[in-house]
Amino acid sequence: MKFSKATNYALHTMLFLISEAPDKPVGVQHLAEKQGVSPAYLSKILTKLVKSGLIDSVSGANGGYTLGAQRKDVSFLDVIHAIEGTASLFNCCLNGEKECLIQKVMVSAEKAMEEKLKMQKIVELDLGP
Amino acid sequence: MKFSKATNYALHTMLFLISEAPDKPVGVQHLAEKQGVSPAYLSKILTKLVKSGLIDSVSGANGGYTLGAQRKDVSFLDVIHAIEGTASLFNCCLNGEKECLIQKVMVSAEKAMEEKLKMQKIVELDLGP
DNA sequence: GCGTGATTACTCGGATACAAGATGTCCGAGTTTGAGCGG
DNA sequence: CCGCTCAAACTCGGACATCTTGTATCCGAGTAATCACGC
Numbered sequence: 001m002k003f004s005k006a007t008n009y010a011l012h013t014m015l016f017l018i019s020e021a022p023d024k025p026v027g028v029q030h031l032a033e034k035q036g037v038s039p040a041y042l043s044k045i046l047t048k049l050v051k052s053g054l055i056d057s058v059s060g061a062n063g064g065y066t067l068g069a070q071r072k073d074v075s076f077l078d079v080i081h082a083i084e085g086t087a088s089l090f091n092c093c094l095n096g097e098k099e100c101l102i103q104k105v106m107v108s109a110e111k112a113m114e115e116k117l118k119m120q121k122i123v124e125l126d127l128g129p
Numbered sequence: 130m131k132f133s134k135a136t137n138y139a140l141h142t143m144l145f146l147i148s149e150a151p152d153k154p155v156g157v158q159h160l161a162e163k164q165g166v167s168p169a170y171l172s173k174i175l176t177k178l179v180k181s182g183l184i185d186s187v188s189g190a191n192g193g194y195t196l197g198a199q200r201k202d203v204s205f206l207d208v209i210h211a212i213e214g215t216a217s218l219f220n221c222c223l224n225g226e227k228e229c230l231i232q233k234v235m236v237s238a239e240k241a242m243e244e245k246l247k248m249q250k251i252v253e254l255d256l257g258p
Numbered sequence: 259g260c261g262t263g264a265t266t267a268c269t270c271g272g273a274t275a276c277a278a279g280a281t282g283t284c285c286g287a288g289t290t291t292g293a294g295c296g297g
Numbered sequence: 298c299c300g301c302t303c304a305a306a307c308t309c310g311g312a313c314a315t316c317t318t319g320t321a322t323c324c325g326a327g328t329a330a331t332c333a334c335g336c
Contacts, residue, residue, distance in 0.1 A: 001136075002216075002219070006320080007219075027267085037321090038320095041320070041322080044321090047269090047271080050270095058268085059329060060268055060269080061266065061267040061268055061328090061330040061331070063268045063330090076235070089132050090132040090137070094137075094164065102254070105246075106205070109249075110242060116238040117238045135281080158307090166282090167282060170281070170283080173282090173309095173310090176308090176309070179309095187308080188288075188289045188307065189288095189289045190290055191292095191306075192306080193307075260335100262333100263332105264331105264332085265330105265331080266330085268327105269327085270326080272324095273323085273324090274323080275320100277320075281315080281316075282313105283312105283313080284311105284312085284313075285313100286310095288307105288308085288310100289307080290308100291304105292305080293303090293304080293305095294304095296300090
């Protein structure tokens with residue numbers, strides 16, 4: 001029960017793109033150096049963000065990754081869902097038992113966290129407190 | 130990023146002990162059958178709950194697991210912390226950078242979930258609406 | 259000067275390797291209950 | 298009837314085996330910009 005490093009990399013990449021390179025595409029090598037990750041691995045992570053529509057990729061020379069159109073709206077939850085998936089953090093997997101009260105409580109608590117993460121847009125971090 | 134099955138088993142065991150056997154010790158075999166788990170594995174999980182002081186174990190024949198003294202106060206968060214640990218779900222692990230804004234947001238959201246789980250006592254589920 | 263091809267700098271996707279943690283099993287050791295047996 | 302011993306029913310703890318998932322690497326394919334060359 002931990003957030004993966006991939007989520008960490010994805011969030012930092014988004015923050016960097018928004019704050020320092022809103023227009024020009026940035027190569028994966030540059031992004032990887034900033035965070036001390038292997039470019040190949042970061043590329044794999046960013047592909048997920050592309051498929052979720054959070055960023056765009058530009059092929060060819062001078063290519064790289066760039067922000068999508070609606071960049072102002074990207075929330076923490078968007079990034080997390082793109083990387084970790086949208087499945088519930090808890091599933092009871094106990095047979096018949098119709099509805100599991102424990103499951104209900106867990107899902108409710110999970111929603112509380114997601115609500116916070118949905119409210120927080122990444123762009124808000126750029127311009128400090 | 131998912132809650133482990135162990136947490137699920139632990140929560141169900143706590144609920145069972147509170148609702149159906151507040152005094153008598155219950156053998157791990159009986160508890161395991163109820164949930165379709167191997168007794169050996171469940172025993173390993175319950176040992177964590179014992180070490181955290183949430184339940185007591187009774188050795189010898191007719192032994193088993195029984196509720197501790199302050200059973201009314203056990204919350205979801207207590208059980209989860211006993212099984213999953215109390216470490217933060219997210220750590221930035223990005224070098225110098227003094228304080229990471231992303232880390233702050235994540236921890237804050239995590240706290241929101243924990244607050245909900247701390248409020249919800251397991252005993253409250255027993256007498257459901 | 260200009261088109262055409264080759265080179266270069268990129269991303270994309272799949273295949274693969276590696277490590278760590280979750281899950282599950284097995285067995286020996288210690289502990290208590292209860293039954294059996296001898297006095 | 299009493300006390301002793303012994304077996305049975307338990308948990309405890311560690312050591313293992315397995316399986317999934319996260320982490321990471323490598324390479325071939327495709328694509329776009331740029332450079333080189335020849336006309």
